[in-house]
Amino acid sequence: MTIDLSEETRDSAVTRGAPPESRASRTPDRILDDAHALRVARRLAEAFAADAAARDRERRLPWAELDAFVSSGLWAITVPREFGGAGVSSGTLAEVTATVSAADGSLGQIPQNHFYALEVLRVGGNEAQQRFFYDRVLAGERFGNALAETGHKDFRRRTRLTRTAAGWHIDGRKFYCTGALYAHWIPTLVITEERGHDLTYLAFVPRDAQGVDVIDDWDGFGQRVTGSGSVRFSHVHVEPEWVVPFQASFExxxxxxxxxxxxxxxxxxxxxxxxxxxxxxxxxxxxxxxxxxxxxxxxxxxxxxxxxxxxxxxxxxxxxxxxxxxxxxxxxxxxxxxxxxxxxxxxxxxxxxxxxxxxxxxxxxxxxxxxxxxxxxxxxxxxxxxxxxxxxxxxxxxxxxxxxxxxxxxxxxxxxxxxx
Known part of the structure; x- marks a missing residue:
């Protein structure tokens, strides 16, 4: 595994809010098993620690570090073995996360919702959905999140999925969307009406879809480069195949x-x-x-x-x-x-x-x-x-x-x- 964190690479990669589709990428390495995942995490953490203080102080978005993180294969370690992943244990996932977080807490948090979305897929997605999104992850694509609302107490005003004969679309606004800035897909918690009742789903929205506006407005005094800002959805089209049951997974x-x-x-x-x-x-x-x-x-x-x-x-x-x-x-x-x-x-x-x-x-x-x-x-x-x-x-x-x-x-x- 090669970790390219040279100054030239970092400087070319820190354009604030640069969309992931504009960045060069390669097919990630394949993690073989739990022990392999831990070894790779330790090597990455050593590299990430070097400039962690500077990234935090300057609020320098870690594009190059994320590329190395994803290219290592670690973002695919929970993909089940039957779908081509390493299918590591929960303890290994936790230790990989802790190892990276010790070096840079922001880098440790960024993939948290990526793995969360993979678990939602494993639990609630159908086989076709699992195959599609697992393949995307194995190819190096990453998930962010748009789960938290911006304070609406009125359930009806929350981010909604509207389904019509002309297509499905999403409208709303989310905050604390960790990783959305860096994502290829933004798993979004949506509400839609079914038989007179509102039910929740997780919609996987392409980061570059028309009507998606990812706003780099996270200004917390900690976890400064997690990309935990806002996302606006303005009549954003989604395919039915990108919508996964969510509420039913907690019933x-x-x-x-x-x-x-x-x-x-x-x-x-x-x-x-x-x-x-x-x-x-x-x-x-x-x-x-x-x-x-x-x-x-x-x-x-x-x-x-x-x-x-x-x-x-x-x-x-x-x-x-x-x-x-x-x-x-x-x-x-x-x-x-x-x-x-x-x-x-x-x-x-x-x-x-x-x-x-x-x-x-x-x-x-x-x-x-x-x-x-x-x-x-x-x-x-x-x-x-x-x-x-x-x-x-x-x-x-x-x-x-x-x-x-x-x-x-x-x-x-x-x-x-x-x-x-």
Missing amino acids: RPTTIGPLAQIMHAAIDLGQARGAFHAALDFVREHARPWIDARVDRAADDPLTITQFGDLAVRLRAAEALLRRAGRFVDAAQAEPTERSVAQASVAVAQARALSTTISLDAGSRLFELAGTSATLDGLGLDRFWRNARTHTLHDPVRWKYHAVGNFYLNDKLPPRHGAL
């Missing part, structure tokens, strides 16, 4: 929710790893010991050592919970029942509860342990906390604890949706 036990959440947990875990290792490096090489420690090196300060020990223990615990959650998700995918899916959701909620707290704590304690010199803007060390704080707001961790407690105390199965 029965499926792993769409747990798979989405395990990737979020992995992103947070990666942020924590990145902050932890940045703190280790800075304290070893640059930090000064506190005067009362009576030591020459900050790394010999006994209270600093204790703090690193505490972080290391909780980081390892989060990693263990993530691996455990992956096994539960795999079991539920193999045999989706009310109980198996609930157990997967609870296991993932446990992982998310700890990955949330450790990602925030590691990003914050980096400065406590490294000292004032670590706050210099040119170092970009604040990105770990900003990225963690931004991403962990995706859904509230307090409800993870509620779901876990209610399951064990009252045997209440958690709700089935993408946020748990």
Whole structure:
């Protein structure tokens, strides 16, 4: 696998909002199995880490890095083996995500909804839809997302799919559309009327379709280059074959929710790893010991050592919970029942509860342990906390604890949706 992240390539690839169809691409490599996926992820992460701080500081969109990421074959690792993919385990998907997120939290988050859409296809798509879109992914095309609305409380004003004899079309506006800026297809949550009732579907909309307007207006203080802006749909035509059942996939036990959440947990875990290792490096090489420690090196300060020990223990615990959650998700995918899916959701909620707290704590304690010199803007060390704080707001961790407690105390199965 060749990773071309030369300065010339980066400079030619950072045109803000450049549509993917205008960019040269090649057929991605094929990932053979789980072990191969992990090796490739580690190589990519090493390359991605080099300029992560500069991309964050300059809000430089990572076109070249995404090309390398997709060309590596990692964006196709959940395509089932019977369709030509590697069909890796959920634990491997999570570890790949965490590995990339430790190097660059934005790059780790960008494919999250790509894999989410692939799971929706696996669960709810028919064989023809699966074959079509799996082939697109194996050829190097990527999915974004347009799921979240811009605040409409009126259900009738949300993004709608209208079906007429003249064709099907979509109208509406979405926000927090992570990855849409970089996508070839934008899986879009739409509402349509059927027999007097509104039902939801996921419509795969071509990024370059007439009437699609992808707006680079994401200005959050973290995850700055995820492309999480807005998308407008103005009478956008879609083919019936591009529309996949969504609501129906949550009316029965499926792993769409747990798979989405395990990737979020992995992103947070990666942020924590990145902050932890940045703190280790800075304290070893640059930090000064506190005067009362009576030591020459900050790394010999006994209270600093204790703090690193505490972080290391909780980081390892989060990693263990993530691996455990992956096994539960795999079991539920193999045999989706009310109980198996609930157990997967609870296991993932446990992982998310700890990955949330450790990602925030590691990003914050980096400065406590490294000292004032670590706050210099040119170092970009604040990105770990900003990225963690931004991403962990995706859904509230307090409800993870509620779901876990209610399951064990009252045997209440958690709700089935993408946020748990």
